[in-house]
Amino acid sequence: MSMYKEDCLFCKIAREEIPSRKVFENDSTLAFLDIRPMTKGHTIVILKNHYETLADISNEDITNLFQSVKKVAQLLYNNLNIEGYNIVMNNYEAAGQVIKHSHVHIIPRNKRDGLIKLEIPKKEASEEQLNNVIKQLKD
Ligand SMILES: [Zn+2]
Numbered sequence: 678m679s680m681y682k683e684d685c686l687f688c689k690i691a692r693e694e695i696p697s698r699k700v701f702e703n704d705s706t707l708a709f710l711d712i713r714p715m716t717k718g719h720t721i722v723i724l725k726n727h728y729e730t731l732a733d734i735s736n737e738d739i740t741n742l743f744q745s746v747k748k749v750a751q752l753l754y755n756n757l758n759i760e761g762y763n764i765v766m767n768n769y770e771a772a773g774q775v776i777k778h779s780h781v782h783i784i785p786r787n788k789r790d791g792l793i794k795l796e797i798p799k800k801e802a803s804e805e806q807l808n809n810v811i812k813q814l815k816d
Pocket residue numbers: 681682685686687688689726727728777778
C-alpha cells in the first residue's frame with residue numbers, strides 16, 4: 678500500500694520524479710540533503726507514504742520514520758566531524774511547516790557554528806499556571 682498525493686514535492690522526491698541527493702533509503706523512508714542547509718549535512722528524512730502531520734502518521738510508519746532518523750543521525754555524527762545535532766519536526770503552519778508532507782530535519786551542530794542554541798529565554802511559571810496546563814491536558 679502506498680499513499681501518494683499529487684503535486685506534493687516530497688512525494689515526487691520519494692518517487693524519484695524529482696532528483697535528490699540521497700543520504701539513506703529503505704522501503705519506507707528516504708533521507709536526502711536539504712538544498713538550503715542550515716549547516717553542512719542538514720538532512721531531511723521523509724516517509725514514502727504521504728502524511729501531513731505527526732498526528733496523521735500510522736504507528737507502523739512512526740516506527741519506520743524514527744528508526745531512519747536515528748540511523749541517519751548516527752551516520753552524520755560518525756562521518757561529518759560534528760559535535761551534535763538537532764532533530765526538528767515542524768507541525769502545522771504556526772510552527773513553520775511549509776511542505777505539507779510530514780518530515781524530520783536533522784541539523785548537524787558544532788559548538789562554534791554560530792547557529793542558535795535551542796535555549797529559549799525562559800520565564801518562571803507560577804504554580805497556578807503550571808497546574809492549569811496539567812488540568813487542561815486532563816480535561
Ligand atoms: Zn507527499
